[in-house]
Amino acid sequence: MLMEIPYNREQVSEYAKTWALLRNRAFMNFDKMGGDCTNFASQCIYAGSRIMNYTPVFGWYYKGSNDRTPSWSGVEYLYNFLTTNKAAGPYAEQTDRNSVEVGDIVQLGNVENHFYHSPVIVDITPEDIFIAAHTYDAYMRPLSSYLYSTARFLHIVGVRKYE
Numbered sequence: 001m002l003m004e005i006p007y008n009r010e011q012v013s014e015y016a017k018t019w020a021l022l023r024n025r026a027f028m029n030f031d032k033m034g035g036d037c038t039n040f041a042s043q044c045i046y047a048g049s050r051i052m053n054y055t056p057v058f059g060w061y062y063k064g065s066n067d068r069t070p071s072w073s074g075v076e077y078l079y080n081f082l083t084t085n086k087a088a089g090p091y092a093e094q095t096d097r098n099s100v101e102v103g104d105i106v107q108l109g110n111v112e113n114h115f116y117h118s119p120v121i122v123d124i125t126p127e128d129i130f131i132a133a134h135t136y137d138a139y140m141r142p143l144s145s146y147l148y149s150t151a152r153f154l155h156i157v158g159v160r161k162y163e
Contacts, residue, residue, distance in 0.1 A: 003162075007049055007159050019040070020139035038078050040133065042072045045105070045120075051159050051160070053089035054088075055069075079152070082105075089160065091157055091160065092157055097129065107152050119143070
């Protein structure tokens with residue numbers, strides 16, 4: 001039976017602050033394999049959820065460089081997992097920029113709606129959203145400083161775990 005547990009946004013923020021400009025050696029660095037942004041986003045989400053979904057292929061987990069799901073490090077796969085997950089682990093809904101919170105994810109895309117970057121939201125002011133990211137490492141970078149054609153915002157609604 002599944003039970004709801006809260007998503008700890010403070011832990012997400014602390015993890016992002018600690019690791020945005022460094023690499024946690026517990027996780028593979030994907031910089032030379034297409035980018036590390038979604039791997040870092042997943043690490044941050046895990047810091048706030050502490051629950052992985054070990055469903056092969058379509059779940060969301062990282063056990064090692066050769067034992068992980070595509071959703072752990074792939075932009076589209078993370079989106080698909082978070083927005084359709086009905087089992088264990090974090091789940092999200094796509095929202096607008098006015099409805100996000102610290103610990104949520106923004107995915108940046110081009111004019112063809114190909115999404116290629118998954119920064120983590122670490123602060124929000126009336127003027128801007130500030131993010132942490134890997135590949136082009138950033139902490140407290142204004143979202144407005146990025147060049148992109150489209151953005152989608154993923155609000156982490158909560159986390160489920162098996163009792």
